[in-house]
Amino acid sequence: MLELERTGHGFSAEGITALDEIRSNYATQVADDNTHQTDVTLEVGVTPRTITIKGIFPEDSSPMIGSCWDIVSDPTKWFPIGWPEQGWIHRRSADPAIPGDEPVVDAFPRLQTQTPANSVDLETLRQVTEPGRYERGSCYYEQGSVTGIEFVDDSLQATVQGSRPYEVQVTLSEGSYVSGQCSCPDDTVPCKHIVAAVLASGDIEAVGDGQSVDALLEEAAAKEL
Structure with a gap:
């Protein structure tokens, strides 16, 4: 093969x-x-x-x-x-x-901004991240490498394209990084892919607000679905 x-x-x-x-x-x-x-x-x-x-x-x-x-x-x-x-x-x-x-750029509007939203707590993220990984993660975000992003309540899931696609899961609290997991081989957390995903979290509006998925589905309009 x-x-x-x-x-x-x-x-x-x-x-x-x-x-x-x-x-x-x-x-x-x-x-x-x-x-x-x-x-x-x-x-x-x-x-x-x-x-x-x-x-x-x-x-x-x-x-x-x-x-x-x-x-x-x-x-x-x-x-x-x-x-x-x-x-x-x-x-x-x-x-x-x-x-x-x-x-x-129409499918992924964050490529047009390339700047983290004000809702993202950059200071906390910098404090918990090794400087080199933070800079590489910032580059990934600016290049539009974060796709397939979903943000429900404080849970963020995204795909970050590095040497291959990596799956990232992050917990946030009012825009501040709390914890994260990534499928990449880097044992250091947060890795550059987690950094990129957190920076991209401000590009979409979180859904949830304490509601269950069933409740959200019942209330959502056809356009939202």
Whole structure:
């Protein structure tokens, strides 16, 4: 199996076709080899951010990577999918050859401000964070790396795009950081991803105010839902 991916981009239709041609050539190469018992397939991931080629002999993995490298390293074989601050949002079902029509800054308005809201207690956050991590977290926030953010009562959940997407959970009290968890390998808390999520907390309005989820759903208008 060989999986190809480029952070923040999806394969164009031209790139997918070129990679499938490599898959087809390899399938022809091993067609008469009785020890090769599986089909050689190409699977396109959602977005389409990843390409997976299955049915490769382990000893052929390196040559296959070499064959794919010219395509993977060619920027014309990709299109941006909105990370961190440029390009267009592409729907999963869209033809990758057709540019998206929703600018990233419209989908994530905090990219337009890049400044933490006054409701965020920056002083407390600075006091509990190692300076280097605070600065890197600030850069992540300013680049728009915080997505999928949800803020209910004092609980904040967000996805922060670092070398890969990391899931962050934070507890706040009146805008002040209380505690946090992150799926990244950094054992120091708060890490840079937590910092970025806290800074982004002021970009959205928290819901809840002590109400249960059921009560919120019953009272919410269709537009709010």
